[in-house]
Every structure is written in C-alpha cells, then in structure tokens.
Amino acid sequence: MTAAIAIQGLEVVFDRFRALKGVSLEVGEGQSYGLVGESGSGKSTLLKAITGLAPVASGTVTVNGKTLGKTRDKAFYRDVQMVFQDPYGSLHPRQTVDRLLQEPLAIHGIADGEKRIERALDEVGLGKGFRFRYAHQLSGGQRQRVAIARALILEPSILLLDEPTSALDASVQAEVLNLLEEVRRRRKLTFLMVSHDLAIITHMCERLMVMQNGEAVETLTASQLIGHRVSEDYTRNLLRASEGFVRV
Amino acid sequence: MSAEIIQSRREWLLSDRPASRLQARLGRAYVTWRRFSANRLALIGLLIIIALLVVAALADVLAPYSPTIGDLKNARLLPPGAAHWFGTDDLGRDIYSRIVYGSRWTLYVVILVAVIAAPIGLLVGTVAGYAGGWTDAILMRITDIFLAFPKLVLALAFVAALGPGIENAVLAIAITSWPPYARIARAETLTVRNSDYIKAVQLMGASPFRIVLRHIMPLCVSSLIVRVTLDMAGIILTAAGLGFLGLGAQPPLPEWGAMIASGRRFILDQWWVAAAPGAAILIVSLGFNLLGDGLRDALDPRSGDQ
Numbered sequence: 001m002t003a004a005i006a007i008q009g010l011e012v013v014f015d016r017f018r019a020l021k022g023v024s025l026e027v028g029e030g031q032s033y034g035l036v037g038e039s040g041s042g043k044s045t046l047l048k049a050i051t052g053l054a055p056v057a058s059g060t061v062t063v064n065g066k067t068l069g070k071t072r073d074k075a076f077y078r079d080v081q082m083v084f085q086d087p088y089g090s091l092h093p094r095q096t097v098d099r100l101l102q103e104p105l106a107i108h109g110i111a112d113g114e115k116r117i118e119r120a121l122d123e124v125g126l127g128k129g130f131r132f133r134y135a136h137q138l139s140g141g142q143r144q145r146v147a148i149a150r151a152l153i154l155e156p157s158i159l160l161l162d163e164p165t166s167a168l169d170a171s172v173q174a175e176v177l178n179l180l181e182e183v184r185r186r187r188k189l190t191f192l193m194v195s196h197d198l199a200i201i202t203h204m205c206e207r208l209m210v211m212q213n214g215e216a217v218e219t220l221t222a223s224q225l226i227g228h229r230v231s232e233d234y235t236r237n238l239l240r241a242s243e244g245f246v247r248v
Numbered sequence: 249m250s251a252e253i254i255q256s257r258r259e260w261l262l263s264d265r266p267a268s269r270l271q272a273r274l275g276r277a278y279v280t281w282r283r284f285s286a287n288r289l290a291l292i293g294l295l296i297i298i299a300l301l302v303v304a305a306l307a308d309v310l311a312p313y314s315p316t317i318g319d320l321k322n323a324r325l326l327p328p329g330a331a332h333w334f335g336t337d338d339l340g341r342d343i344y345s346r347i348v349y350g351s352r353w354t355l356y357v358v359i360l361v362a363v364i365a366a367p368i369g370l371l372v373g374t375v376a377g378y379a380g381g382w383t384d385a386i387l388m389r390i391t392d393i394f395l396a397f398p399k400l401v402l403a404l405a406f407v408a409a410l411g412p413g414i415e416n417a418v419l420a421i422a423i424t425s426w427p428p429y430a431r432i433a434r435a436e437t438l439t440v441r442n443s444d445y446i447k448a449v450q451l452m453g454a455s456p457f458r459i460v461l462r463h464i465m466p467l468c469v470s471s472l473i474v475r476v477t478l479d480m481a482g483i484i485l486t487a488a489g490l491g492f493l494g495l496g497a498q499p500p501l502p503e504w505g506a507m508i509a510s511g512r513r514f515i516l517d518q519w520w521v522a523a524a525p526g527a528a529i530l531i532v533s534l535g536f537n538l539l540g541d542g543l544r545d546a547l548d549p550r551s552g553d554q
Contacts, residue, residue: 051451077453090444094466096272103462104452129265132272137264150448 010059034205087143141172290542296535311345369429377437477540481533
C-alpha cells in the first residue's frame, strides 16, 4: 500500500515555541488515521502544517508521493481539504451556502458548478432548501454538513478533520460521524482525524497516534487501544481519564 | 385582499428557505430595512437626503431666478419676501435660487470625496491588515502621517499649492479624509483574518488578492459606509470652510460656504444673506448624521446575528 501522507521529522516553531518536535507518521491510502492527545499537544498544528497554515521549520511532508515545499499549489488543495472544529466560525457570515460552495469551484475554474453544488448538498444530507440560506439560518450540525460539503466539492482524496464534532451535541455528533464514515466509504477517502475523544477515534480510525507536548508518544491500532494493550503510561492515563468519573 | 398580498410578500422575503439567490439577497435587504426604518430619526435623515437629491436634480425647475445673474439696480439686499423668499444678496441675486443651485455643488463635493476617499481607505486598510509585516508597517505609517495633520490645515496647504477652485478643494478633502477609513478597514480585517472561514478559503487555494477583495472587503464595507455617512457632514463643513476662506468654490458659483463668506460683511444689517446658506448647511449636515446613525444600527455586523 502506498502512503497518502508521509511525514518525516516535522518541526513547527511559532516565535521560538516548538509546537511540534520532530513528529513522523505515515497514513496509507484509504486509511483512517487518528491523532489523540490533550489540548496543546500539537495535533491540530500537525494538520495545519500539512495544509501550509503553520510554519514548518524542518522535516518533510509528502502527499500522494509528492514532497511539499514551502508553498502549496492549487493542485494540492484539490487533493487535500480540511474540516474545521468550530462550525460557527468556519462559514463566512455574509455568504449564502450557495456562494460558499461556489467559491472553490470558481477558484479552480470548474465548469459544472450547478450540478456539483446540488450533488454536494445531497451528499451531506441537506436538500435544495438549504442552498440559499445564510450561516446564521443553520444549526450547528447543518453548518458542519455545509463545511463538509465545501471540503468535498473539489473531490479531494484526503480529508483532514480537526475535531469535526467536538462543538456539537451528542446526537448531532453521531449523525455527522456517520456521514463522514459514509462519505469515506463511498469516495475511498483517506482521513487524518484529530480528536481528544478516544471513543470517536476508536470508532472512526484504524490506526492512531498518541501525542503529548508536540511529540509522538506511541502509535497504536484501534483494537490495541480498545483492548488496553498500550505500552506508555501517558496513554494509560488518557484511557483512564476517558472512562469518566468513577463513583467511589 | 391587498393586506393578504403584503402579508404573503413579507413571508416570501423572510422565508427560512429562500429558493433563489435573489430571494436570499432581497430577504436580507428587507431585514436591514426593517431595522433601519424602526428608527424614526434615521428616516427623517433619509428624507432630508432624498429632498437634497430631488432639489439638486430639479434645480432648473425649482429656482425662479438665475443663480449667477442678479438685478443690481432694483434688487440689492432685499429682505425675505414674496418675490424673493430668502431675500437677495449684495449683487441682487435671489438667495433661494442660489441655495437651490448650491445643493448641486454640495452633492458634487460630498459624492466625489466619498468616491475617492472611501475606496482608497478600504484598499489600504484591508491590504495592510491582511498582509501584515512590512507592508502593514509601511502603509500604516503613511496613514499615521496623514492622520497627524489637522484636516483643514492640510487641505488649506493642498489648495494653496494646487490653486483655489472647487475641484482642488474636493481633492484636498479627499486626500485628508481617507486615513480614518484605512484605520477602520484594517481593524476590521485584523478581527477576521485569522478566522476559520478565511482559512477555509485559503485552503481552497484562493489568491490573497481574491481573499481580500471577495471575502474581507465585504465584511469591512458596512462599518465603512456608516463612517463615511457620518463624515459627510464634516466634509460639507470642510468644503464650506474652504469656500468661506475663499479657497474653495470661486465666485460666482453658488456654493453655500462661499455664500456665507460673502454675507459676512452685512451680517448685522442683512442677516438673511448669511443665515439662509448657514441653515441649509445645518439641515443637510444633520440629515447625513441622522442617516449615518440609523445605518450604524441597521448594518453593524456585531448587532444581531446578521
């Protein structure tokens, strides 16, 4: 299996603060890979470094066999798209859903816009009725569906998910996760998903990496995590914390 | 019957599920209009500005006399009366006619300044805010230098260098009034440039030019419109001030500021010569201020969920 994303010794430095300290990982094509860790562990920074939003100090990022330089070209963005954490902040407040979905098509000069927009809205379970709404006329779950539609409209092969459901309540969370699963199966997408929720990661991903303070703690498969077959103390602590309160 | 039609139209405009781009846009405009028209004073301001536009457009019909040719022999400094509503000035010209024609010059100055200054400020501000770094530092220091000069004094210097005349007055006012707009646009840009929705557009591969033009500028425009409208009164007063000092409109142009200046000499005995254009300036400035206040309430992106 070829690697969709291969990262070697990635370092990200913001004003002397080392957010990522030499992280390496490999995600196979069509795989779903999870990144877990507490806040500030560098998991979101890793996604941003791949997309070029965070300053890479050293290390290499290879996507679909192409090693990326300092800048990303348009072709890269047709391969890799991202869904953000906060659905309330990721949609332009003055644009209709239609405008939001048209923008990527306009940037990449794609002609069959009308059809693609309708298809994208259908795919994420929003009908035509939502097409000309503004973001403030949508609920959190609907907004996140629009964000997913926007990410999918360029037909990428890799989707980066930055805690896509953490801002949603439990029932909506399940709906959005199921939608993502379904989309991945249908389009054979590669997922790189960040979450602090171990249950979501074990549900969605085959492999995962535990991160702490900008470093990789260990790499596991989902079944290892479920069976508590972990080797690092930090991971054990995370597992204990995720079981929630224990009544004494 | 007609009430039903109005009701169904309103429902169409306020629909949660607009069926077309046009309906979404009209619905949004309608919500803004409702918020604007809830403010009585703002409506008065709007009426004043509409009245100004109508007077300027129909000056030829509304003015009974010529604004520039007077009757020196029979009609010098007549008090307000049936023949001359606002009296006549020292050259025997009907003041009412001059004020009606002067509305054109007022509009000319205000619109031209807004059209020149607002886009410059918007462009400088958004580019500086979005680009950051050196571009930001250089553009903002230039803005600071312009801001550091007193407006009227800088305008005076420009007019003195370029020569008196209404076109140069407009240019001078425009040059001195863009920096606050650049500041506002930059501040707005800084609040949105790191938001996820701008990042999302970056992740589509949009060029910085496109992001600034299509995603950031629309967010800055509403606060800029408010500010420009509120500044209109100041622009009128600056133009009148330049006119008063003899550096703006030149005789015999019926510009309101210049009219006050020429009435200064008889202000004690023939008060109407200066009072009429003064009142006109007052009313129009007030109109723009009321309109701007109303627009602020209606357009401010931070109020409500717009």
